Amino acid sequence: MSSSLLFNITTLSYMVSMLLFFAFMASRNKGVGLAASGAAYAGWLIQTAAILLRWKESYDLGHGHAPLSNLYESVVFFAWTIILIYGIIEMKYKYRIVGAFVVPFALLGMAWAQLGLSSGIEPLVPALQSNWLLYHVITCFLGYAAFAVACGISIMYLIKERHESATGGDGQAGGVMATFPSVRVLDDLNYKAIMIGFPLLTLGIVTGAAWANYAWGTYWSWDPKETWSLIVWFIYAAFLHARITRGWVGRRAAFLSIIGFAATIFCYLGVNLFLSGLHSYGGK
Amino acid sequence: MTTQKQGFLQSLWDFFCSLKLSISLLIGLALVSIIGTVIPQAPSIPEEYIRSLSQTKLQLYDKLGFFDMYHSWWFILLLYLLTVNLVACSIKRLPRVWKIVSEPNLIFDEGLERSLSLTRDLKLKGDTASLKDKLTGFLASEFAAPVVTEQNGEIHLFAQKTPWCRLGVYVVHLSIIIIFIGALIGSFFGYKAYVQIVEGSSVSAAQGRNNKMVDLGFAVKLEKFSVSFYNTGAPKEFKSILTVLENGQPVPGYINIPVVVNDPLTYKGFTFYQSSYGPASEGGTFYFTMRERKGGAQVRVAAHQGDMVQLPGGRTMRVVESTQDVSPVIPQLSGPAARVEVHTPGKQPESFIVFRNYPELDAERGGDLIFTYDGSDEKFYTGLQVAKDSAVPSWW
Numbered sequence: 010m011s012s013s014l015l016f017n018i019t020t021l022s023y024m025v026s027m028l029l030f031f032a033f034m035a036s037r038n039k040g041v042g043l044a045a046s047g048a049a050y051a052g053w054l055i056q057t058a059a060i061l062l063r064w065k066e067s068y069d070l071g072h073g074h075a076p077l078s079n080l081y082e083s084v085v086f087f088a089w090t091i092i093l094i095y096g097i098i099e100m101k102y103k104y105r106i107v108g109a110f111v112v113p114f115a116l117l118g119m120a121w122a123q124l125g126l127s128s129g130i131e132p133l134v135p136a137l138q139s140n141w142l143l144y145h146v147i148t149c150f151l152g153y154a155a156f157a158v159a160c161g162i163s164i165m166y167l168i169k170e171r172h173e174s175a176t177g178g179d180g181q182a183g184g185v186m187a188t189f190p191s192v193r194v195l196d197d198l199n200y201k202a203i204m205i206g207f208p209l210l211t212l213g214i215v216t217g218a219a220w221a222n223y224a225w226g227t228y229w230s231w232d233p234k235e236t237w238s239l240i241v242w243f244i245y246a247a248f249l250h251a252r253i254t255r256g257w258v259g260r261r262a263a264f265l266s267i268i269g270f271a272a273t274i275f276c277y278l279g280v281n282l283f284l285s286g287l288h289s290y291g292g293k
Numbered sequence: 294m295t296t297q298k299q300g301f302l303q304s305l306w307d308f309f310c311s312l313k314l315s316i317s318l319l320i321g322l323a324l325v326s327i328i329g330t331v332i333p334q335a336p337s338i339p340e341e342y343i344r345s346l347s348q349t350k351l352q353l354y355d356k357l358g359f360f361d362m363y364h365s366w367w368f369i370l371l372l373y374l375l376t377v378n379l380v381a382c383s384i385k386r387l388p389r390v391w392k393i394v395s396e397p398n399l400i401f402d403e404g405l406e407r408s409l410s411l412t413r414d415l416k417l418k419g420d421t422a423s424l425k426d427k428l429t430g431f432l433a434s435e436f437a438a439p440v441v442t443e444q445n446g447e448i449h450l451f452a453q454k455t456p457w458c459r460l461g462v463y464v465v466h467l468s469i470i471i472i473f474i475g476a477l478i479g480s481f482f483g484y485k486a487y488v489q490i491v492e493g494s495s496v497s498a499a500q501g502r503n504n505k506m507v508d509l510g511f512a513v514k515l516e517k518f519s520v521s522f523y524n525t526g527a528p529k530e531f532k533s534i535l536t537v538l539e540n541g542q543p544v545p546g547y548i549n550i551p552v553v554v555n556d557p558l559t560y561k562g563f564t565f566y567q568s569s570y571g572p573a574s575e576g577g578t579f580y581f582t583m584r585e586r587k588g589g590a591q592v593r594v595a596a597h598q599g600d601m602v603q604l605p606g607g608r609t610m611r612v613v614e615s616t617q618d619v620s621p622v623i624p625q626l627s628g629p630a631a632r633v634e635v636h637t638p639g640k641q642p643e644s645f646i647v648f649r650n651y652p653e654l655d656a657e658r659g660g661d662l663i664f665t666y667d668g669s670d671e672k673f674y675t676g677l678q679v680a681k682d683s684a685v686p687s688w689w
């Protein structure tokens with residue numbers, strides 16, 4: 010059994026999960042909903058095993074490093090953290106349907122990694138040979154994943170809100186919309202997800218700065234990746250403070266959350282593709 | 294007059310206490326920060342980029358500080374405003390939050406109801422006393438034991454969990470203030486420096502900001518520098534072997550210390566980080582084998598970089614430049630190469646490149662002399678970033 014086979018099964022599970030979620034929305038059948046999140050969790054467990062196996066395979070090849078060292082591995086890990094954060098929010102707040110707008114992100118990541126990225130296990134370049142890599146990458150990605158979940162929730166919010174203002178009713182409409190939580194709940198879940206992500210991103214930035222100081226003697230050098238993580242941080246800090254002022258809940262908060270996630274994705278991928286700097290994951 | 298002044302101070306205070314200001318500053322900082330990730334920043338601005346800009350653009354960017362954006366006065370000003378905002382807000386709000394935590398509002402009146410977004414009205418059957426007992430029991434088992442207040446015939450139940458969490462925000466704000474102040478001070482007293490050491494030699498001063506030399510008070514010697522590669526061709530390790538010298542004598546415990554990326558050396562408060570390397574500019578000795586095209590014995594030539602060397606027949610040669618790997622310059626070829634210049638009396642000097650990995654290649658050049666390049670004992674330098682871990686700003 011190889012890790013890449015397990016990763017393929019993971020991708021398949023997320024695909025099945027997404028389709029079941031769509032069926033759940035259409036049918037409003039509780040059993041289908043249960044199966045949908047069940048498929049996501051099963052995929053997550055398999056993925057956990059696959060990540061550990063890949064870690065071991067790296068030792069067998071004599072490289073011996075955590076599977077967080079290139080673009081392929083980081084995208085896979087990102088998908089894993091997205092399902093993890095979804096699971097935490099689902100267990101805690103019991104709104105299963107959120108998965109319909111979150112699992113697709115994880116599926117997209119896995120599909121891209123499996124089909125479009127080179128999956129070879131490579132040795133670590135000098136800059137990454139440090140335990141700080143683990144702390145830094147894990148905290149950053151957990152934060153990113155919470156923002157992905159918040160973005161999915163915000164999309165749901167916008168859909169639900171539009172539907173409500175079109176029908177004029179307060180959610181009594183049937184059909185797909187009936188499975189959605191009320192807009193107030195969605196607004197609150199958006200906030201909750203960002204409250205999980207924000208401290209994690211903060212920790213990610215702090216561990217990054219600590220690593221930079223340890224390895225290069227400077228905490229902060231305004232390289233594009235660092236700057237973009239700070240931009241993302243500013244956006245979500247603005248989000249959190251906007252909420253406690255009047256008038257920034259609801260639709261505007263949902264937009265801010267989506268913009269924040271777009272900036273997150275640019276920080277993660279765009280910086281490597283379009284800008285240059287020290288964090289050349291993926292690189293040339 | 295005084296009321297006017299007070300009015301001004303009051304509105305200044307209100308301005309700095311406003312959350313609108315924080316939100317505007319945060320969003321503003323997010324937007325302007327993008328500039329510096331798109332425009333190259335000093336000190337590593339490529340020449341071509343400068344040349345590609347029109348004169349007006351160049352002047353405009355320069356005036357606006359776009360080439361060193363994160364140290365420009367207006368960016369620093371925004372950070373200061375944010376810090377003042379944060380301090381002012383915390384001073385204003387902390388006492389209130391403290392009061393909410395220590396003496397919570399136990400009465401659920403209309404004002405409180407309006408300030409909350411998640412509320413729910415429930416109609417319950419039963420008399421007040423039994424409902425009170427039921428709800429009290431329910432809250433205690435499902436959430437937290439409520440405080441019961443009776444007022445004007447109304448019964449208010451108040452339950453809360455971990456009220457001290459509200460103060461967490463202020464802990465966060467305080468840490469941010471400390472980080473910002475540290476960063477702002479650091480940007481004035483930043484003590485970054487750099488040393489370059491050639492294999493076998495030592496330095497006792499580092500190059501600080503604005504090329505100012507800073508005395509270390511001891512010397513650091515580079516014993517050896519090495520680079521290793523994985524068989525994929527990716528670099529595996531850059532390693533400097535360093536020895537610390539006091540008055541020319543090696544310091545016990547600091548002899549032959551390997552310094553690699555992610556593993557620096559610290560001595561007397563100075564930390565040395567592996568950051569770059571390259572061939573030493575003074576060069577090493579290059580070895581060639583030379584023969585005449587028309588026949589004759591092979592001659593071995595040793596040439597120190599830059600020096601003129603006598604060749605048979607009154608000719609002279611020198612090594613102009615060299616590289617460990619030509620592939621970036623000549624993609625079809627790889628390995629070490631040297632550019633040599635040969636002077637023959639009464640002729641124009643000839644300049645050409647010889648490649649160590651391709652000994653037959655020089656014959657195809659068609660010159661009177663045929664060279665092979667046998668390698669060099671060229672030395673490397675290592676580039677180390679230096680930081681001093683003390684908050685004493687007088688250092689530089």
Ligand code: HEM
Nearest residue numbers: 211246250253312315375378379382383386390462465469
């Ligand atoms: C780790 C980052 C931060 C977190 C988690 C955070 C969280 C919060 C929270 C929850 C509040 C509401 C407090 C309350 O209702 O009493 C608040 C208030 C506030 N924050 Fe932040 N904040 C952060 C960073 C910042 C930054 C960078 C600024 C920059 C100016 C800032 C400025 C303010 C201001 C002005 C207030 C209003 C004062 C107040 O309500 O007490 N915060 N913050």
